[in-house]
Structures are given as C-alpha cells and as structure tokens.
Amino acid sequence: SEIDTRTIPDSTIAVINFDGTALEQDMKPLALGMAELTANDLAKISSLNVIERIKINAILDELEFSQSRYADPAVAPRVGKLLGSRRLVLGTIVETGDEDLRIDGAVVNTVGGDALRTGAAEGKLKKFFEVQKNFVFSVIDTLGIQLTREERDAIEEVPTESFLAFMAFSRGLYYQREGMPGEALESFREAGDYDPGFSTATNLAGKMQVSANYKAEGNTTRFKKMIDTSVRV
Numbered sequence: 001s002e003i004d005t006r007t008i009p010d011s012t013i014a015v016i017n018f019d020g021t022a023l024e025q026d027m028k029p030l031a032l033g034m035a036e037l038t039a040n041d042l043a044k045i046s047s048l049n050v051i052e053r054i055k056i057n058a059i060l061d062e063l064e065f066s067q068s069r070y071a072d073p074a075v076a077p078r079v080g081k082l083l084g085s086r087r088l089v090l091g092t093i094v095e096t097g098d099e100d101l102r103i104d105g106a107v108v109n110t111v112g113g114d115a116l117r118t119g120a121a122e123g124k125l126k127k128f129f130e131v132q133k134n135f136v137f138s139v140i141d142t143l144g145i146q147l148t149r150e151e152r153d154a155i156e157e158v159p160t161e162s163f164l165a166f167m168a169f170s171r172g173l174y175y176q177r178e179g180m181p182g183e184a185l186e187s188f189r190e191a192g193d194y195d196p197g198f199s200t201a202t203n204l205a206g207k208m209q210v211s212a213n214y215k216a217e218g219n220t221t222r223f224k225k226m227i228d229t230s231v232r233v
Helices: 030-042 053-063 067-071 076-083 125-143 149-156 163-177 181-194 199-232
Strands: 012-015 087-097 100-109 115-117 121-124
Touching (some): 012 030, 012 053, 030 053, 030 087, 030 125, 030 163, 030 199, 053 076, 067 087, 076 087, 076 100, 087 125, 100 125, 121 125, 125 149, 125 163, 163 181, 163 199, 181 199
Parallel strands (some): 012 087
Antiparallel strands (some): 087 100, 100 115, 100 121
C-alpha cells in the first residue's frame, strides 16, 4: 500500500506464470513454457521493458500464490506494484479436446486495476508454437502497439516446432522453480537433444550446469568442513 504507482515506468510489463490447473498432470508444465516464450517475444519490442522472469517467480513464491491465482485480475495490481511493473499479462491454458488447446488472457493495469481481455488463441496441441504466437500478437493488439517490420519478424521466429522439445523445456522450467538444478539441467539437455536448434533450451542448460556445479561444490565444501571438524575433535 505504500508503493507509489506513479513511480512505475509506463513501459514496464510482466508476464505472470500462466494458469495450467485445468491441464492434465503431465501437461501442467506447458503453462510455464508458454509464459516463458511469451515474455521472450515481448522483450523483442523496443518500447517495452519486460520484467525478468526470475524476479517474477521470486515474488510469486514469496506471496505463496496458488497457480490459479496467477490468472486472477483482482490480485494482479498488487503483484504489479511489488514487481514495479505498470502492466501484467495473464493467461489461462485449457485443453479443448484430445489434441487441442486454448489460451485465454488479459492485460491488467497496475495503476487503475482495469483488465482488458485479449482474444483467445487456440489450435492443435502439436502446433503449440502457432497458438503461442497468436496469443502474443493478441496481447500486442490489446496493448495498442504498432510493431516495426524488424520487431514483427523477430517475434514471428519460432524457437522450436518440436512438441517433445518444448515439453522437456517446460519441465526444465518447473524443476528450476522447484530449486532442482540437476533435474532442470537434464530436462533442458533433453530439449536440446530433441531439437539441437532450440537455443532457448540449450542456453538455460548452460546456466543450470553452472548452478548444479556450484551446488555440488558447496555440498563438497561443507562435507569437508564437517570431516575436518570431526578430526580435530
């Protein structure tokens, strides 16, 4: 309540983790993957300053929000204030058939609390990348942004068309959030194995390798200290 929303820059925007509670258990990580790709695409627009996903996850974890509350426009302004973001992109993913999915979204203004619904993006599950791109352009239309040709071309680039690679990537994001760098590393590597050109996944694999090594070295150091103390005693 003490945060002055007038100090939040107009250009700031955050993509909150999409709500995937309606998905089958093994499909739930897909919501994280879709939010990640959406944030990456919006970051290609020069007029927007997209809040880092790691900061968003830290705030959401601190608030202990359930996944379904991520898509609740009523709580979005509070999250926006804490993130220092003027607008938030919300999304809910549902399966509309055995092989179909839909993303329903909204853009919420942190200052006024008003929410503008985006058009629904839907299509075949195996064509997830088309559904995701359609959702991004729906968000851009809702924001009223006129893209340059370079920005549009960049956003239209598809990081992967492999459903298996995308699901492995999404699982990696889940493990990363759960503080499991080793499992995240394996999932990002798996995504790269399915699609060697999926640079978003391979880049995260590199980061997880550093994190996993650091965690392993930390455990080894603590163990050695315990042994040294035990010997001295």
